[in-house]
Amino acid sequence: MSIANRSKLLEEIPLSVLDLASIVEGGTAHDSFKNTANLAIHAEKLGFNRYWLAEHHNMPGIGSSATSVLIGHVAQVTESMRVGSGGIMLPNHAPLVIAEQFGTLESLYPNRIDLGLGRAPGTDQRTAFALRKGQGSDGQDFPEQLEELTNYFSPEESDPKVRAIPGEGLSIPIWLLGSSGFSARLAAEKGLPFAFASHFSPENTIPALELYYNNFQPSDVLAEPYSMVVANVIAADTEKEAQRLATSMQIQFLNIIRNTPNLLQAPVDDMDEIWSDYEKSVLEKQFGSAMVGTPAMIQEKLQDFQNKTGASEIMINSQIFDHEARLRSFEIVSDVSIKK
Known part of the structure; x- marks a missing residue:
């Protein structure tokens, strides 16, 4: 089925949340985790489908490094919304450890846990080496790691001498995540759902x-493709305020390309006082697809995004400094996109 034939009305598809547990200037990781729990409760009430946390390391402004621990924190304070990883960077870990962690989560919160997997380190190369010390994985053996992990969940395929307990025999949805074609092709071959880091x-x-x-091949998991795309969305009651709120995200990525990662900064009135013309052009190319604006603007942009991608689901990432403004942004997305 072509992308054009996969177009749907926005209210016909689920919307979900991606959270990096941002640590803001003047705040702490403790504050970040309180805000994560509060946003998750808020998102569940608003009708969002799932709440994912992403593994990153050695980044002062991102608190979700111990991803499995935070998933348990969010699942504990919510009731029915699916909670998972967007994602676990599998080459950073022994597959058995991930099978046991997610087997534990699924046992604690049955039928609510998602396991999204990526093959990038989620950090710089020096930190990746520290994480992967002794494993020697550079992500090229990701398909083999995926197979090993999958086998731990399957009693028929598991090694009787090495078993994931808890984990074995549990049905935990596995997603492949990607920012290029590698995982897209692998997800198609395996008949797995695919999430793209747009x-x-x-x-x-x-x-x-x-x-x-x-290239999708039907499997026991899926009869047809199921795709999710992640979008940066900053919504506010006025366009001016939305554009101002979005500067925190722009500064965050500016610091990344400058190799000076920092806490999430307060918004500013004029980015031209901060970035060079070259930096502005780089960021506009990479993040020009961000959806920033009023409720009507967000609704139009999200619908256009679905039409262009044929996405089965859209996941919203909103890097906003002020927690109340972030809650309001998700309220706006829900109001214009989620069928009540």
Whole structure:
């Protein structure tokens, strides 16, 4: 099925949340985790489908490094919303450890846990080496790691001498995540759901999705492709306020390309006082797809995004400094997009 034939009305598809547990200037990780719990409760009431946390390391402004622990924190304070990883960077870990962690989570919160997997380190190379010390994995053996992990959940395939307990025999949805074509092709071959990181790799979105749709092989998990795309969304009651709120995200990524990662900064009135012309052009190319604006503008942009991608689901990432403004942003997205 072509992308054009996968177009749906926005209210016909689920919307979900991606959270990096941002640590803001003047705040602490403790504050971040309180805000994560509060946003998750808020998102569940608003009708969002799932709440994912992403593994990153050695980044002062991102608190979700111990991803499995935070998933348990969010699942504890919510009731029915699915909670999971967006994602676990599998080459950073022994597959057995991830099977046991998510087996534990699924046992604590049955039928609510998602396991999204990526093959990037989620950090710089020096930190990746510290994480992977002794494993020697550079992500190229990701398909083999995926198979090993899957086997731990399957009693028929598991090694009788090495078993994931808890984990064995549990049905935990596995997603493959990607920002290029590698995981798109692998997800298609395995018949798994696929989530694409359009929020930081917009230029690769359509090629990767087409690769997934065109090569999908039905499996015991899925009869047809199921795709999710992640979008940066900053919504406010006025366009001026939305644009101002969005500067925190712009500064965050500016610090990344400058190799000076920092806490999430307060919004500013004029980015031209901060970035150079070259930096502005780089960021606009990479993050020009961000959806920033009023309720009507967000509704139009999200619908256009679904039409262009044929996404089965859209996940919202909102890096907003002020917690109340972030809650309001998700309220706006819910009001214009989620069928009540």
